[in-house]
Amino acid sequence: MKLPLHYLPGNDTAVSGNASKLMILLIDLFAALMSFSFGLLLTDNMDIYNQGIFLIGTGLIVLLALRGLSFYIFKTYLIIIRFAGLRDARNVFLAVLTSSAAFFIATLFFPVLLKTDDNWKIIVVDAVVLIALAGGFRLALRTLADVNRGRMHNGASRINTAIFGAGELGAQLYQVLKQNVNHDYRVMAYFDDNEKVHRKHLNGIPVYNPDKSFEAIIKKYHIKTAIIAIGPSLAEERRIRFIDQCLKHKVKVKKVPVTEAWIQNDLQVDKLRDIKFEDLLNRPPITLSLNAIEQSIKGKTILVTGCAGSIGKEIVRQCLRFEPHLLIGADVAETPLAEAALSFQEHIKARRLKTIIADVRDEERMRRLFESHCIDYVFHAAAYKHVPIMEDHPEEAIKTNVQGSYNMARLSSEYKVGKFVMVSTDKAVNPSNVMGASKRIAELYVQSLSNRSGNETQFITTRFGNVLGSNGSVIPIFRKQIEKRQPVTVTHKDITRYFMTIPEACQLVLEAGSMGNGGEIFIFDMGKPVRIYDLAQKMIQMAGFTPGEEIEIKISGLRPGEKLYEELLDNGENTRPTHHQKIKIASVRACDHNSVTLAIHQLIALASEGAPPREIVRCMKDLVPEFTSQNSDFEELDRPRTGSKG
Structure with a gap:
């Protein structure tokens, strides 16, 4: 069973335990007292002789009781500092709005609770100020927690990282990385194809055009890792082109898990995974109705x-x-x-x-x-x-x-x-x-x-x-050669396979x-056939090496019976x-x-x-009359057969 966000397990920044909950509630009630006092002052209705007694009277008790009840109903005292955000702000807003409306209705039936001619003005100012105080208090806690985490990890070795995708998924990824300190990524830049977001900032991070600025930004920020944070809308050819850009500049590429994990707030940093060769196939994965x-x-x-x-x-x-x-x-x-x-x-x-x-x-x-x-x-x-x-x-x-x-x-x-x-x-x-x-x-x-x-x-x-990956296939062979720093052997530079x-x-x-x-x-x-020479280059790059320099690609010649390309018909x-x-x-x-x-x-x-x-x-x-041997001793058997055709 998935727990609500307020009950997610936290670390040393989490507010937990009955004492901590009571402390948050008391701070919010004190803010309610201050906001109402400010409302009286701002609306010039603080008559010290006629209204002073109100501050310790029945009206204040009723107001604070309504505030406390609404804070309890909307669980505003149950927060995790490192996750404090829009959901907590929404709960504070609803709690204040509900209790203010209830108090206003109470003053209509019981005028003694607030003896002024501008009840609605005081209540509106009170609500706005309380939202600002309660929300500001949570923002301050979140900021202090972020600063504290930053201090804890300033000395940690982190990898300068770029996120490909300055949309909702990219923004969520940044927030997860920010909230979870147990990772190695320091986000320095966003890349996105959308011209509307170029030269803007997302979460305080600049957004760049990958076609125009990729190489310059990679060098400027010393980017070592790129994370693809775009969902199924990303075209396969575009995804592969971005991966190729990264591999060319020795940038390691990772990808986010399926979108459903993000929608359900179930993303974890350790779910980010390295790309594999199947991610470079120029076609979407084949799915079937089962x-x-x-x-x-x-x-x-x-x-x-x-x-x-x-x-x-x-x-x-x-x-x-x-x-x-x-x-x-x-x-x-x-x-x-x-x-x-x-x-x-x-x-x-x-x-x-x-x-x-x-x-x-x-x-x-x-x-x-x-x-x-x-x-x-x-x-x-x-x-x-x-x-x-x-x-x-x-x-x-x-x-x-x-x-x-x-x-x-x-x-x-x-x-x-x-x-x-x-x-x-x-x-x-x-x-x-x-x-x-x-x-x-x-x-x-x-x-x-x-x-x-x-x-x-x-x-x-x-x-x-x-x-891919079957016994004796080219992928495991290439992988073993790369692991041993041996030349990667390709039979012909133009050979292709599905x-x-x-x-x-x-x-x-x-x-x-x-x-x-x-x-x-x-x-x-x-999909389209893959050139084996290109496959060898990409596998060498994915391992962090430069083809032709750190690991050689050796052309060994076609094997007996091997042809340059395969057919399906x-x-x-x-x-x-x-x-x-x-x-x-x-x-x-x-x-x-x-x-x-x-x-x-x-x-x-x-x-x-x-x-x-x-x-x-x-x-x-x-x-099988169409059987024509290639690069084989059996080619001699085809010569008289070829002459007899026609």
Whole structure:
């Protein structure tokens, strides 16, 4: 339960305890006595002979009683000095106004209380003076507290800070920093794009135009930290441009929490957080309506393959939010599975989650799993994903990415699973490497099952790009290199990739699964592709270093199978919209189930029998004609194929 502001815990400046409350009340009553006396004098109604007795008479007792009652009702004696402000001033105003009105009405019925012809003038002057005295008393306490805090922390080492946003949020941030001494920020300047506030002051702090004065102000005040204090109205491109300005000048950037925390007076300085790379994606975060997802998962038995991987683990975490009857997580990697189980102990003990070691390549093991559980929903995330490794071991890509997907999809259809959702990749589009081609072959088989006679399972495929922070992704690699002060390695200066966060990717997988009817390939809008070289520069700057000087960026050359940019659609595919603007359906060519199945059987046989890699890859290219190897020994297989086209 949230306590009212008056009861918030304070420090040595807080007024607390019955004695302190009584002291505040007595000071206010003394101010009431002084203000009334001043009202009599100012209105020239202080007749010492006729009215002097009033000062110790019934009228004064009634007035002070009304004042005391109103002060009690409006809690004016319950203040925390470091939070004294508009709310306390409002309470004083209402208390004085109410008691003055009550006293005026009393004098109408009982004229003996105030024997003058100008009762209303005296009462008005009395009220104005009392508001000034009581409000001034609180302002003086607040000022003394601020001065005292300043003395206490004059010797403390604080970081010169700028606030981006001279609006309501920026003003609130300053007040929180001012009231809370346990932080390292000294606000020296505001930046704001609004021309109306330029060259003005907010809370006594000057406001500057960031486009015209940023560099000069950063140098003038030796700014080391900037805090973004603008809500959702701030355009993504503008936010990123300001962050880039800060990083260029070695200014650390922080951001405020969600706006709701401020509205509820729940902001704490320790909730300010550093920006992360996802804050630099040139698009707003992807948000979804969770109602449809909940309806499709609640009370169901869910199977997630690859549950110990980055994507699989997050799918498990998000599915558990929607209260499935049972969630089965399967993975072949022992140590990651044990670590995943530890993070889900609560759900395992409640028998909502069951983790098992199982290899999707082992058809009999997976069949026993389907026989022992009535599975409603399969999320197939198990796969090999590292491009250079699969380029060296195409037989393993076939066994896991193709045979594993073949086993899971066929068993799902055989055991009449409601939905099967396969996690694919943008590398399956016009593949340039073995890994991408193996995922495209898996897509072809899953699609073909939707059209097979007698199938009752809805087969759905989802494609997305690189996932921030996933195992083996570029972000953790760059971060480790920077921590060790090693050169950051980028394969090519112009290489670009699409990025999304792990929670975004998994939410979109769940959403696509809930909306799919079978046979669709869903692709996700991930904004603009990011140049990896720019990513490396920003990560070095975010760590407080200068790219090219303190930490070098080294171009290592494209890896086998790697291409400069990824695609979400091949040349023969178009899209159609869905109810969610970030999710589209790829219109792909139809594929015959029997012919695809025969080709996959041939591929699996080659991989199982230890056929030469060139023979395996040649077979893959027959099944996926758009598969054109890049920066790979398998490029030779494309030369005669290219000549035969046309």
